[in-house]
Amino acid sequence: MTLLDLSIAEMARGLRAREFSSLELVDAAYREIERFDGELGAFLRTTKDQARATALQCDSELAGSAEDPGDLFGIPVAYKDVLCTKGVETTAASRILTGFVPPYDATVVARLGRRGAIGLGKLNCDEFAMGSSNENSAFQETRNPWARDRVPGGSSGGSAVAVAARMAAATLGSDTGGSIRLPASFCGVVGVKPSYGRVSRYGLIAFASSLDQVGPLAKTVDDAALVLEAIAGNDPHDATSSAATTGGYRAACLRGVSGLKVGIPKEYLAMGVEPGVRAVFDRAVAWLEGAGARVVEVSLPSTEYALAAYYVIAPAEVSSNLARMDGVRFGPGFGDAANLGEAYEHARHQGFGPEVRRRIALGTYVLSSGYYDAYYLRAQKVRTLVAQDFERVFGEVDCLISPTAPTAAFRIGERVADPLAMYATDLLTLPANLAGISGISVPAGYSDSLPVGLQVLGPYLGEETCFQVAATVEAAADIWRDRPGAVAAARELR
Amino acid sequence: MVADENAPELKASVFEPAQVAHLSRLARLGLTESELRELGGQLADIVNAVGRLAQAPTDQVDPTAQVGGLYNVMREDVVVDGLSQEEALVNAPSHEAGLIRVPAIQ
Numbered sequence: 260m261t262l263l264d265l266s267i268a269e270m271a272r273g274l275r276a277r278e279f280s281s282l283e284l285v286d287a288a289y290r291e292i293e294r295f296d297g298e299l300g301a302f303l304r305t306t307k308d309q310a311r312a313t314a315l316q317c318d319s320e321l322a323g324s325a326e327d328p329g330d331l332f333g334i335p336v337a338y339k340d341v342l343c344t345k346g347v348e349t350t351a352a353s354r355i356l357t358g359f360v361p362p363y364d365a366t367v368v369a370r371l372g373r374r375g376a377i378g379l380g381k382l383n384c385d386e387f388a389m390g391s392s393n394e395n396s397a398f399q400e401t402r403n404p405w406a407r408d409r410v411p412g413g414s415s416g417g418s419a420v421a422v423a424a425r426m427a428a429a430t431l432g433s434d435t436g437g438s439i440r441l442p443a444s445f446c447g448v449v450g451v452k453p454s455y456g457r458v459s460r461y462g463l464i465a466f467a468s469s470l471d472q473v474g475p476l477a478k479t480v481d482d483a484a485l486v487l488e489a490i491a492g493n494d495p496h497d498a499t500s501s502a503a504t505t506g507g508y509r510a511a512c513l514r515g516v517s518g519l520k521v522g523i524p525k526e527y528l529a530m531g532v533e534p535g536v537r538a539v540f541d542r543a544v545a546w547l548e549g550a551g552a553r554v555v556e557v558s559l560p561s562t563e564y565a566l567a568a569y570y571v572i573a574p575a576e577v578s579s580n581l582a583r584m585d586g587v588r589f590g591p592g593f594g595d596a597a598n599l600g601e602a603y604e605h606a607r608h609q610g611f612g613p614e615v616r617r618r619i620a621l622g623t624y625v626l627s628s629g630y631y632d633a634y635y636l637r638a639q640k641v642r643t644l645v646a647q648d649f650e651r652v653f654g655e656v657d658c659l660i661s662p663t664a665p666t667a668a669f670r671i672g673e674r675v676a677d678p679l680a681m682y683a684t685d686l687l688t689l690p691a692n693l694a695g696i697s698g699i700s701v702p703a704g705y706s707d708s709l710p711v712g713l714q715v716l717g718p719y720l721g722e723e724t725c726f727q728v729a730a731t732v733e734a735a736a737d738i739w740r741d742r743p744g745a746v747a748a749a750r751e752l753r
Numbered sequence: 754m755v756a757d758e759n760a761p762e763l764k765a766s767v768f769e770p771a772q773v774a775h776l777s778r779l780a781r782l783g784l785t786e787s788e789l790r791e792l793g794g795q796l797a798d799i800v801n802a803v804g805r806l807a808q809a810p811t812d813q814v815d816p817t818a819q820v821g822g823l824y825n826v827m828r829e830d831v832v833v834d835g836l837s838q839e840e841a842l843v844n845a846p847s848h849e850a851g852l853i854r855v856p857a858i859q
Contacts, residue, residue: 640814
């Protein structure tokens with residue numbers, strides 16, 4: 260038992276009742292990190308002294324004020340290493356950013372900081388968030404706490420592991436094609452991909468700018484709603500951030516699903532969904548029906564083209580975005596390059612891993628003169644078709660449900676040698692990014708003792724519906740307090 | 754890469770070493786011979802897989818660059834604080850007299 264077993268709402272109550280202090284919460288988190296992260300590899304670096312100092316300050320503010328500071332005050336959190344943290348090295352798990360110390364905070368980091376959340380450190384991920392297993396990190400392997408020979412999912416693998424293994428109360432990740440929802444599903448935690456523009460991308464190291472979105476990972480749906488309420492909303496630093504009203508996510512968690520119409524996209528269930536995953540999904544459908552939702556089958560016919568469109572659009576944006584990684588303003592230096600061209604090549608060859616090179620090359624190819632219309636333009640048209648599919652079904656139903664991924668966590672090394680097999684991991688998550696709609700993965704059960712997530716997709720800026728459905732599934736599944744077996748076993752060994 | 758304008762669309766692709774080398778040069782990837790060979794095979798696989806885009810019914814469909822419907826978001830043209838020169842240089846591998854230093858172009 261650790262204090263980090265509590266939900267954030269419970270931690271906040273305990274802090275107010277003086278049952279424990281923020282410093283005790285922070286120390287409890289570091290205790291788990293020090294015990295287990297050597298093997299799990301979720302953190303790339305920690306900021307213990309800074310976190311403890313902030314916790315002490317929170318404790319004295321709590322003692323000295325009668326004002327309610329909000330539920331995030333004094334709560335230990337951690338950030339995926341694609342989010343800039345002022346004064347704390349930020350690498351996107353890439354060698355090319357080794358030593359990069361941002362002179363500013365990402366908006367989401369600043370917003371959580373203003374609410375009193377305490378950053379514990381930076382979390383491992385696939386290099387520049389490109390991957391589905393966390394195996395593309397340039398620095399270290401991250402293991403699934405439920406089965407240490409398996410991947411945590413990616414690209415926000417460290418963010419999911421830190422929550423699952425009680426090393427942080429909540430974390431932030433980023434989702435470009437499923438990078439929050441997939442690791443959330445594989446690690447048995449809640450992960451939210453907000454609608455495009457719902458959350459500021461300022462200070463998020465760009466992967467594919469028209470698809471990227473920052474979101475929370477947490478143990479409970481209510482915790483995730485709490486964090487989303489803190490980070491959502493327009494930001495003058497991100498011109499693509501939406502000016503729409505935000506909030507009401509925690510209230511939505513209490514609303515239930517009575518009267519909601521929920522669609523199951525038939526194409527999603529035809530995507531090689533494993534029997535164990537299917538069984539968990541079918542049970543969740545029954546729960547929702549039992550709670551008063553009407554569940555119907557719907558069709559998203561353009562789904563079969565979504566993966567292809569994604570693997571044109573995302574690499575195209577990568578080739579453009581990562582042009583800035585030239586070693587000039589940050590990076591490891593130029594070696595003994597004789598001229599500027601060689602200097603760029605030196606920095607980029609030393610700095611980028613195989614997947615990043617692959618996507619840059621692919622993006623460069625599909626944007627080339629003569630190929631642009633055949634690939635990029637056509638992919639952007641398919642993107643319209645995918646978005647129109649969603650728009651049409653959201654005229655018929657309030658939200659959609661599916662498994663988050665066709666399988667539970669796969670073994671480390673299993674898909675590394677086959678990029679296409681790895682890319683297919685995101686089949687059920689990436690259409691939401693193409694269309695910019697909202698989504699959540701919520702733990703719904705187990706297949707062979709591995710966590711399985713249910714994905715809820717809501718309309719553009721329709722996060723509330725996702726929270727209603729996810730909270731209902733969470734309550735019926737009643738598994739959020741389960742601790743990863745591997746962590747529990749390791750604890751018994753001591 | 755300049756391709757023939759009349760090249761048939763999305764046919765099965767083979768990436769010749771020279772073609773991959775050209776991509777590597779364009780993107781300043783500095784790949785070695787063996788890296789070029791490996792990447793060529795992988796690119797061919799991926800490009801052939803995304804070739805199914807050709808079957809999508811995209812006639813009469815407008816492209817979507819970004820969802821959300823925002824267009825030309827502007828702000829007032831006023832001076833705001835940015836990074837100081839010192840802050841902007843702090844991560845540069847090499848700088849001198851307040852300027853970033855790089856090797857000569859040629």
